[in-house]
Each structure stands twice: as structure tokens, then as C-alpha cells.
Amino acid sequence: MHQDIEEILISEEELQTKITALGEQITHDYAGKNLLLLGTLKGAVPFIADLARAINLPLELDYMAVASYGNSTQSSGIVRIVKDLEGPIDQKHVLVIEDIIDSGLTLHYLIDLLRRRNPLSLKICSLLNKERTRLKDVPIDYHGFTIPDKFVVGYGLDYAQLYRNLPYIGILKPSVYSETAQPEKQHKSMAEEA
Numbered sequence: 001m002h003q004d005i006e007e008i009l010i011s012e013e014e015l016q017t018k019i020t021a022l023g024e025q026i027t028h029d030y031a032g033k034n035l036l037l038l039g040t041l042k043g044a045v046p047f048i049a050d051l052a053r054a055i056n057l058p059l060e061l062d063y064m065a066v067a068s069y070g071n072s073t074q075s076s077g078i079v080r081i082v083k084d085l086e087g088p089i090d091q092k093h094v095l096v097i098e099d100i101i102d103s104g105l106t107l108h109y110l111i112d113l114l115r116r117r118n119p120l121s122l123k124i125c126s127l128l129n130k131e132r133t134r135l136k137d138v139p140i141d142y143h144g145f146t147i148p149d150k151f152v153v154g155y156g157l158d159y160a161q162l163y164r165n166l167p168y169i170g171i172l173k174p175s176v177y178s179e180t181a182q183p184e185k186q187h188k189s190m191a192e193e194a
């Protein structure tokens, strides 16, 4: 185990077993539909790579880059689109693939933006669902694991851009970061301000 990890929460094997099951469910639910898996960069990259291979259907992949955490363990509250989709989605069934839903700010912003582009359907698949009071409520159609309100890293999830390559999900030792400010509670998202 990495020296900065307090505890392994979800092992490599548990991740793969769950992703196989999610893939089977999505294969069943989207049979005969024009499916677009929309991955959120950067955190969802390992998850979408494994999940896409567990889905036995023709599908398209595209990505949006949204960022709000920067180098902090608390959301800045400001969601930025760093990279947009390549094309329109009005002829597609869009399944957004996220690594984690924490405050809910990122997905709330994204869903709002994607709905305005009139996809045939819009659903959410998140590997992790953090058990906490959301700042924004978001509907989750598929999720892998519910986790406690701890800052986790690995399998795509970062702290200050590091640890994304750990093959498991682990709780980061609090001694690795030290923060007093809780900026997510002090700012509105850009969607709200618009």
C-alpha cells in the first residue's frame, strides 16, 4: 500500500467485479439505442476505460473536462468547462460517466448544460457516491459504491493531480493535506451566477 494511504476502501478486484455488473446492466438497458458514453476528464478515465469494455453494445465515447477542485480537498464551488464535446448530442442517448459525486456541484452544472442540448435521454453513472449532505441534489441512475465522507484517491481520483494511477480506491491520510478554508460553502457555481 502507498505510504500516503490510510486505508484501502475498495480493492482492484472489488472494482472490477462491480464494473462487470454495471456493464451487464447497461448492456441490457441500452440495447438497440444510440449510446454515447460521456466521460468527465480527468477523474473518470480509468472507470470509463474499464466500463466501456464491459458493455457489449456498439457505443461512442466522448469527453468533457470539468474542474472545480484544483489543488484542494474542497470544491472551489466554481465549475469550469475546460474541454467540450466534439459534436451535437440531440440524436444520442447520453450516459455521463463520473468517478465520484461529492458535493454534487459538478454534475448539477453539467446536467443543466447537457439538457439544453436536447439529448434523446440523459442518465448518470458514477463509480462512487459519497455519503454526505449534497450542496446540489443530483439523480444517480447507476452507481458502484457508496463511500463515507472521507477524501479518497486512486483509480482516477487525485489530490493535487497525484495518486490517479493507484489501482485501488484509498482514503488519503489527512496529514498529506492541511486546510482550514472550506471554499465550497462560500461560492456559487457559475451555473447559478449565470
Ligand SMILES: O=P(O)(O)OC[C@H]1O[C@H](OP(=O)(O)OP(=O)(O)O)[C@H](O)[C@@H]1O
Residues within 6 Å of the ligand: 040, 041, 042, 043, 044, 066, 067, 068, 069, 070, 075, 098, 099, 100, 101, 102, 103, 104, 105, 106, 107, 157, 158
Ligand atoms: O460532486 P463534486 O463535489 O463536484 O465532486 C466531484 C467531481 O470532482 C472531481 O473532479 P475535479 O474537479 O477534481 O477534476 P478532475 O476530474 O480533473 O480531478 C471528480 O472527478 C468529480 O468530477
Ligand code: HPA
Residues within 6 Å of the ligand: 069, 100, 102, 103, 150, 151, 152, 153, 157, 158, 159
Ligand atoms: O474524495 C475525493 N477525492 C478526489 N477527488 C474528489 N473530488 C470530489 N471528491 C473527491
Ligand SMILES: [Mg+2]
Residues within 6 Å of the ligand: 043, 069, 070, 157, 158, 159
Ligand atoms: Mg480532482
